[in-house]
Amino acid sequence: MYVTNTTPADSFNFETTxxxxxxGLGFGHLEQIYSSKLLQALRQVRASxxxxxxxxxxxxxxxxxxxxxxxxxxxxxxxxxxxxxxxxLKLKFMKKNNIVKRExxxxxxxxxxxxxxxxxxxxxxxxxxxxxxxxxxxxARVLSRLIPGCRKHxxxxxxxxxxxxxxxxxxxxxxxxxxxxxxxxxxxxxSGAGQLSSSRMPPS
Amino acid sequence: xxxxxxxxxxxxxxxxxxxxxxxxxSNELNCSFFNPSWENSVDQSDPFESALSSxxxxxxxxxxxxxxxxGENVVLRELIGRLGSICNxxxxxxxxxxxxxxxxxxxxxxxxxxxNSPPKLNLSMMENQQIRGNLQIPGSHFPSLPSLAPFSSDPxxxxxxxRFSVLLNKNLVGLNxxxxxxxxxxxxxxxxxxxxxxxxxxPMAVQESKDGGLQEAGISASDKKFSRLSRSxxxxxxxxxxxxxxxxxxxxxxxxxxxxxxRSKSEDGSANEKDAAKTKADNTNQKQSKDNSKPPExxxxxxxxxxxxxxxxxxxxxxxxxxxxxxSERMKVLQDLVPGCNKVTGKAVMLDEIINYVQSLQRxxxxxxxxxxxxxxxxxxxxxxxxxxxxxxSRGSLPHNMYPSDxxxxxxxxxxxxxxxxxxxxxxxxxxxxxxxxxxxPCNCLQWTILAKLPLKSQRSGRTISIVSFRWDSARIRHxxxxxxxxxxx
Numbered sequence: 243m244y245v246t247n248t249t250p251a252d253s254f255n256f257e258t259t260x261x262x263x264x265x266g267l268g269f270g271h272l273e274q275i276y277s278s279k280l281l282q283a284l285r286q287v288r289a290s291x292x293x294x295x296x297x298x299x300x301x302x303x304x305x306x307x308x309x310x311x312x313x314x315x316x317x318x319x320x321x322x323x324x325x326x327x328x329x330x331l332k333l334k335f336m337k338k339n340n341i342v343k344r345e346x347x348x349x350x351x352x353x354x355x356x357x358x359x360x361x362x363x364x365x366x367x368x369x370x371x372x373x374x375x376x377x378x379x380x381x382a383r384v385l386s387r388l389i390p391g392c393r394k395h396x397x398x399x400x401x402x403x404x405x406x407x408x409x410x411x412x413x414x415x416x417x418x419x420x421x422x423x424x425x426x427x428x429x430x431x432x433s434g435a436g437q438l439s440s441s442r443m444p445p446s
Numbered sequence: 447x448x449x450x451x452x453x454x455x456x457x458x459x460x461x462x463x464x465x466x467x468x469x470x471x472s473n474e475l476n477c478s479f480f481n482p483s484w485e486n487s488v489d490q491s492d493p494f495e496s497a498l499s500s501x502x503x504x505x506x507x508x509x510x511x512x513x514x515x516x517g518e519n520v521v522l523r524e525l526i527g528r529l530g531s532i533c534n535x536x537x538x539x540x541x542x543x544x545x546x547x548x549x550x551x552x553x554x555x556x557x558x559x560x561x562n563s564p565p566k567l568n569l570s571m572m573e574n575q576q577i578r579g580n581l582q583i584p585g586s587h588f589p590s591l592p593s594l595a596p597f598s599s600d601p602x603x604x605x606x607x608x609r610f611s612v613l614l615n616k617n618l619v620g621l622n623x624x625x626x627x628x629x630x631x632x633x634x635x636x637x638x639x640x641x642x643x644x645x646x647x648x649p650m651a652v653q654e655s656k657d658g659g660l661q662e663a664g665i666s667a668s669d670k671k672f673s674r675l676s677r678s679x680x681x682x683x684x685x686x687x688x689x690x691x692x693x694x695x696x697x698x699x700x701x702x703x704x705x706x707x708x709r710s711k712s713e714d715g716s717a718n719e720k721d722a723a724k725t726k727a728d729n730t731n732q733k734q735s736k737d738n739s740k741p742p743e744x745x746x747x748x749x750x751x752x753x754x755x756x757x758x759x760x761x762x763x764x765x766x767x768x769x770x771x772x773x774s775e776r777m778k779v780l781q782d783l784v785p786g787c788n789k790v791t792g793k794a795v796m797l798d799e800i801i802n803y804v805q806s807l808q809r810x811x812x813x814x815x816x817x818x819x820x821x822x823x824x825x826x827x828x829x830x831x832x833x834x835x836x837x838x839x840s841r842g843s844l845p846h847n848m849y850p851s852d853x854x855x856x857x858x859x860x861x862x863x864x865x866x867x868x869x870x871x872x873x874x875x876x877x878x879x880x881x882x883x884x885x886x887x888p889c890n891c892l893q894w895t896i897l898a899k900l901p902l903k904s905q906r907s908g909r910t911i912s913i914v915s916f917r918w919d920s921a922r923i924r925h926x927x928x929x930x931x932x933x934x935x936x
Contacts, residue, residue: 287819300819308811309811388804404800405779411804415807
């Protein structure tokens with residue numbers, strides 16, 4: 243492992259600093275850990291895609307890996323991280339669930355004729371209007387579905403998870419964007435240099 | 447003055463269970479107590495009241511001990527004067543002094559003085575004498591539960607207790623205009639019910655010592671008593687009761703609305719107190735039980751919530767309040783996290799913002815993952831460089847594994863030069879790349895990618911391909927590559 247200074251005693255709580263910069267000390271090492279793990283995972287994803295014809299597209303696999311690594315970096319101290327980690331195990335062994343869910347969705351779409359069910363973005367507030375009428379409760383439901391592993395928890399728990407989750411997501415976005423920029427920059431520079439070299443190489 | 451210190455010490459000890467830490471010195475304590483914004487100082491007033499109640503409750507020792515030093519008088523004067531200053535005593539009806547006078551002429555002066563003229567500290571010597579004894583107790587107050595028996599026998603105690611209770615009620619109520627009515631009513635009743643109180647105080651004290659934790663029940667019971675005793679209005683009672691409540695979620699409060707001025711002083715009360723005329727006894731007992739119950743409070747696993755003034759004291763409403771406070775504090779944290787939510791007030795809008803933000807973050811993650819997936823194929827040979835670069839930027843330390851990989855380009859070049867002298871242009875790209883990428887010192891491995899890409903450009907001559915293949919076929923180079931790659935293949 244390249245990462246030599248993993249701090250096992252990290253207070254997972256991503257929002258320790260709560261700063262927008264995200265490169266404060268509180269975030270820094272977590273972000274490094276995350277980005278290094280993400281790099282390894284990306285290599286694996288690439289290898290797996292090269293070897294086997296993947297069912298899921300590369301972006302989806304990357305996304306899943308990103309979330310899984312985020313949860314791993316969280317060290318399972320929060321509910322959503324544990325839910326993500328256990329979810330992957332479930333999905334691995336029970337892949338047909340996805341198919342069943344999709345069929346169900348399809349059926350609902352057909353029966354209700356509602357196009358909004360087709361939206362991948364999960365739940366809208368309107369959909370829950372028939373249920374808990376109070377606006378706050380509706381939105382609490384929506385939020386709890388957004389955050390993995392918090393569907394049946396009461397509002398205070400959901401809010402707590404939301405704070406951790408938002409901080410973690412921010413860190414993830416920062417790390418991934420930095421990584422993408424790094425890779426694309428290197429790719430672009432390499433392509434540029436390749437152009438340069440090719441132009442300089444005399445045709446033989 | 448030792449008496450002042452004694453009082454403050456006692457207040458400190460009583461204040462500790464309330465979580466009021468850091469009341470170190472007398473000056474600070476006084477300042478904190480006599481904060482004109484008494485609403486904020488409910489907690490502060492609690493120990494004050496408890497202290498006063500303790501003073502009130504244990505007259506026996508005071509009487510037995512005789513008179514203390516003059517310091518007590520000064521302290522008392524100060525305290526009472528400050529109490530008076532706290533009260534908006536403008537509303538005090540003129541009847542009060544008369545009623546007091548009717549009951550106890552000797553004591554009316556001290557009572558009326560602070561209430562009617564707050565800034566004046568015109569305590570009579572008699573008052574001082576009577577109060578002095580109470581002040582002597584503070585240190586010995588806590589264990590003095592058995593002393594209640596002799597305590598009840600004090601004839602003048604009722605008036606003193608009434609006076610103190612009224613003063614304390616003033617402190618609590620503050621701006622309440624109904625205070626005068628209450629006080630007048632209570633004083634009259636108190637004085638008339640002396641005997642009953644005294645008789646009832648003893649069993650009450652015993653009960654209270656047992657029922658350490660039944661604060662609310664005691665409060666309600668005493669409230670009932672007080673309502674019977676005085677014609678105080680309900681809202682006033684509510685205020686008194688709530689301000690003095692130290693409730694736990696698990697306990698049921700049968701009656702919240704009724705509270706008396708005196709009961710408001712003390713938080714604890716036994717559930718069994720049902721006597722009508724036990725105003726002062728209630729106070730003292732409650733205060734003592736409260737004092738006694740303070741130690742056992744922390745070990746309980748209930749969520750201890752202090753009901754604020756003017757709030758309901760149901761167990762249900764308490765639980766709801768706890769829940770609401772939890773939610774609100776978490777919303778505040780979220781407000782800081784989510785950008786642009788500073789002006790937003792209200793849970794619904796805030797939740798909307800949070801939902802939007804989480805969704806946007808998740809969309810960003812998806813987009814970035816897509817981007818990374820497209821960029822991925824190019825990463826093969828960039829990995830080491832990128833990793834090292836990343837490490838450099840983030841930690842400034844280069845993993846040792848990187849060194850061999852970094853040295854690849856340098857080592858390979860001589861190979862190129864030696865192995866392919868004819869392919870003179872071969873080094874050029876490398877050189878060019880190196881020069882172009884010279885700034886990316888750790889990223890010299892990039893030339894591997896560049897060279898790897900060369901074969902892709904089919905229009906390139908086979909020489910380049912051969913060069914690349916030569917490089918790749920070189921066992922030594924391959925070995926180095928594998929050395930570099932192997933740690934990554936974990």
